[in-house]
Amino acid sequence: MKISVAEQAGFCFGVKRALKLINEYQRRGKKIQTFGPLIHNIPVLKELAAKGIRHVDRTSEIDPGKTLCIRTHGVPRDTELRLRRQGIATLDATCPLVKKGQKIIERLGSDGSPVLIVGDKDHPEIVAARSYAPKVRIINSLAAARALPRSREISVVAQTTLDTVFFKEVVAVLMDKADRLHVFNTICQATQERQEAVRKLAPRVGAIIVVGSKVSSNTKKLFQIARAHNRNAMRIETCADLRGARTLARLKKFSSIGLSAGASTSPQELDNVKKFLQKL
Numbered sequence: 001m002k003i004s005v006a007e008q009a010g011f012c013f014g015v016k017r018a019l020k021l022i023n024e025y026q027r028r029g030k031k032i033q034t035f036g037p038l039i040h041n042i043p044v045l046k047e048l049a050a051k052g053i054r055h056v057d058r059t060s061e062i063d064p065g066k067t068l069c070i071r072t073h074g075v076p077r078d079t080e081l082r083l084r085r086q087g088i089a090t091l092d093a094t095c096p097l098v099k100k101g102q103k104i105i106e107r108l109g110s111d112g113s114p115v116l117i118v119g120d121k122d123h124p125e126i127v128a129a130r131s132y133a134p135k136v137r138i139i140n141s142l143a144a145a146r147a148l149p150r151s152r153e154i155s156v157v158a159q160t161t162l163d164t165v166f167f168k169e170v171v172a173v174l175m176d177k178a179d180r181l182h183v184f185n186t187i188c189q190a191t192q193e194r195q196e197a198v199r200k201l202a203p204r205v206g207a208i209i210v211v212g213s214k215v216s217s218n219t220k221k222l223f224q225i226a227r228a229h230n231r232n233a234m235r236i237e238t239c240a241d242l243r244g245a246r247t248l249a250r251l252k253k254f255s256s257i258g259l260s261a262g263a264s265t266s267p268q269e270l271d272n273v274k275k276f277l278q279k280l
């Protein structure tokens, strides 16, 4: 069986940076907790927990004796201000590309203009991003874009992990919705590269497996793209998900399998899956 790994897969720049920051901090003997899960990947979170780095979900759960690490998705502006007011020591691991999007939203909304965000309203990145302008509208479907009223001006940004093709489709709909359309392509490069690599690989292999957490937005998008190009697309969290008898029987039928992984999947996890498949 031939196993091909997508040209770009696994840990992105923002995740590597966050893990480096937190590990360096801990090496210096500092105690640390994260605000929400640092990244959306259970094996990585388990590794952090084994080192004593756990996450809190509410400000009331914060241990004042530990530094609070802000995760890659960032936090809403009022939360950041509240933490500062309470004198809580923080380590900001918000991805600089997420921050870039927040700054664009802040600038666009600074005169009270509405800002349109294309993304998942419940995702932590968007929950934080929407706090940067007073008037924000969030859409996540072509139907929602079509339902928007016509206006003189629309400024639109994207969730960093959005499907690039979907964003272009939304923008095409918006062309008919405003006299002046300002498009800010805030989809990050790591996302674009991983999506492109899956588009290239999926049609060339018998089956394609995307490794990543169920709650990871970018993994979900990679899987959707994989499935659109290969009907034998699977999504797994870890190698253990491949061990079922039916899955094994299914996999053995293919002479080639492609592998991709979300931006929060570690190289070790991807390697485990690759080695497991090579032994079939």
Ligand code: SF4
Pocket (backbone or CB within 6 Å): 012, 013, 014, 015, 072, 095, 096, 097, 098, 160, 161, 188, 189, 190, 191, 218, 263
């Ligand atoms: S997916 Fe992109 S925006 Fe998100 S953490 Fe990685 S590099 Fe940053």
